[in-house]
Amino acid sequence: MGYTIAEKILSEKAGVEARAGRIVVADIDVIMGHDSLGPIALEALGEMGDMAIPHPERICFMTCHLVPTPARNYAQMQVQMREFARKWGIRQYGAGDGICHQLLVEKEVSPGQTVIGTDSHTCMAGALNAFATGVGSTDVAAAMATGQLWLKVPETIKIVLEGTLPAGVFAKDLILFLMGKLSADGANYRAVEVTGEAISSLSMGSRFTLCNMGIEMGAKAMIMEADAVTGAWLAEQRGTGEMKPVRSDADAVYCQVFEFTVDDLEPQIAKPHTVDNVVPIREVLGTPIHEVVIGTCTNGRLEDLETAAALVKGRRIAPGMNMIVIPASRSILLEALAKGVIATLVEAGAQVLVPGCGPCVGVHGGVPADGQNVLSTANRNFKGRMGNPQANIFLGSPAAAAAAALAGEIVDPRAASA
Numbered sequence: 362m363g364y365t366i367a368e369k370i371l372s373e374k375a376g377v378e379a380r381a382g383r384i385v386v387a388d389i390d391v392i393m394g395h396d397s398l399g400p401i402a403l404e405a406l407g408e409m410g411d412m413a414i415p416h417p418e419r420i421c422f423m424t425c426h427l428v429p430t431p432a433r434n435y436a437q438m439q440v441q442m443r444e445f446a447r448k449w450g451i452r453q454y455g456a457g458d459g460i461c462h463q464l465l466v467e468k469e470v471s472p473g474q475t476v477i478g479t480d481s482h483t484c485m486a487g488a489l490n491a492f493a494t495g496v497g498s499t500d501v502a503a504a505m506a507t508g509q510l511w512l513k514v515p516e517t518i519k520i521v522l523e524g525t526l527p528a529g530v531f532a533k534d535l536i537l538f539l540m541g542k543l544s545a546d547g548a549n550y551r552a553v554e555v556t557g558e559a560i561s562s563l564s565m566g567s568r569f570t571l572c573n574m575g576i577e578m579g580a581k582a583m584i585m586e587a588d589a590v591t592g593a594w595l596a597e598q599r600g601t602g603e604m605k606p607v608r609s610d611a612d613a614v615y616c617q618v619f620e621f622t623v624d625d626l627e628p629q630i631a632k633p634h635t636v637d638n639v640v641p642i643r644e645v646l647g648t649p650i651h652e653v654v655i656g657t658c659t660n661g662r663l664e665d666l667e668t669a670a671a672l673v674k675g676r677r678i679a680p681g682m683n684m685i686v687i688p689a690s691r692s693i694l695l696e697a698l699a700k701g702v703i704a705t706l707v708e709a710g711a712q713v714l715v716p717g718c719g720p721c722v723g724v725h726g727g728v729p730a731d732g733q734n735v736l737s738t739a740n741r742n743f744k745g746r747m748g749n750p751q752a753n754i755f756l757g758s759p760a761a762a763a764a765a766a767l768a769g770e771i772v773d774p775r776a777a778s779a
Contacts, residue, residue, distance in 0.1 A: 363610025365517040366584045367552035370492040370607055374475045381516040381614070389504045391469050391486075392419050393478035395461045397426035397722070400438045401498035402479060402505065403445055409506055414449045416508040421452040421469055423461035428717040430456075431725035459690025459716040462486070462658040465493075466569060467690060471595070472587040472604040477504060482658055482740060484580060485573035488565065489595075490587035490606055492552070495576065515581045516616040517552040517609075518543075522559035524624035529775035531668070532567035533660055533738060533758035535559070536574045537629035541639030542619070549579035551616065554609060559623045560585060565594040566662035573659045574740050577636040628774060630736075631756035634744040642761060645771050651733040653678075653766040654747075655759050656687030656714075657721045660738035663693050663702070669763035670702045672777060673709035679769030684711040685727045687719045709766075723748030736765045 368379050375385035394402050422442050430436040446453045454464050462485040472490035479501050486493035504510045575583025587606035596602030628642040655669050678684050686706050688694040697703045720727030721739045728748035729735050735754045742754035764777035
């Protein structure tokens with residue numbers, strides 16, 4: 362009986378046969394704490410007593426959720442993280458460097474690794490053929506203290522996607538479609554392997570979008586195989602494309618297998634207030650939109666900003682529209698500046714925020730007013746997610762968001778770009 366990707370990675374890191382359902386203690390290659398929940402991990406670590414950090418080289422701290430700091434207590438939390446990192450020689454990424462999930466894939470994660478972080482969307486790094494998962498702050502504390510963590514090996518769902526996405530349909534539409542099919546708890550504590558012709562044709566940016574939202578269907582991890590696209594992207598980011606890809610065996614055992622053909626997929630929208638409340642965009646055409654958010658860890662990559670800029674070039678957003686753009690990292694911001702993408706968006710009326718989580722977490726930077734409708738490219742639309750439970754959040758692609766910013770209502774982005 363063969364192994365899934367998750368079982369193979371955890372078997373190597375635990376040094377035992379890591380079959381689904383078994384509890385193992387695995388070495389953790391990358392341990393991430395960010396400025397919102399990392400301080401809780403440090404408190405938990407302090408409660409463990411006077412402990413050394415045996416593997417500081419495996420740890421990285423990110424400042425991304427609260428930048429620029431909106432309140433005194435958040436500033437103090439960031440100071441706490443910085444001081445602890447300096448004491449132990451832990452890598453630090455500062456305010457403005459980018460969102461933790463984007464920095465993990467740009468700087469930290471390689472195929473075959475185990476990755477944990479104080480954030481549920483850590484699963485985005487699974488697009489790099491890693492077992493990446495979000496865990497609680499106390500689990501991160503335990504991993505910092507030991508370099509290891511216990512895990513129950515998840516069963517694996519396999520999703521096979523054949524065909525090619527049509528013009529005007531994007532990875533965000535695809536993951537929203539899958540959310541609608543599997544539901545918000547359809548993959549609870551399971552690994553999800555995504556494969557097929559449709560994946561092979563996607564850029565790494567699009568693959569990150571898919572894996573980022575794996576947690577929204579309850580997945581412990583969402584994983585893809587590494588291929589030539591993966592290697593080329595790693596070479597561009599780090600100067601080397603060397604990798605040790607992990608592939609599932611032909612006779613691997615899956616708890617469920619889903620197959621979809623995407624040739625005729627339409628643009629999708631998740632309606633308030635759940636991510637799996639998904640419909641084709643044609644069912645919500647004409648819905649008034651007051652604020653648009655393009656970016657975050659889900660869709661803040663260069664290709665996303667370019668898609669939005671191509672739609673708004675030479676045009677102005679609707680009167681009264683609040684259009685917020687958030688590049689996922691400093692490097693993306695710089696590239697978008699160099700290519701004139703940012704200038705195009707600003708000329709159209711956009712507000713560009715520092716690379717970070719911004720309004721997604723609802724603390725600052727774009728909290729909507731009562732009764733307003735937001736079309737966001739972020740990953741969640743729960744009631745109150747953006748800081749106001751009296752607002753309504755729709756989720757869609759950067760193209761759908763840009764088109765709505767121009768029209769002041771939800772329109773089909775394929776028609777808007779014609």
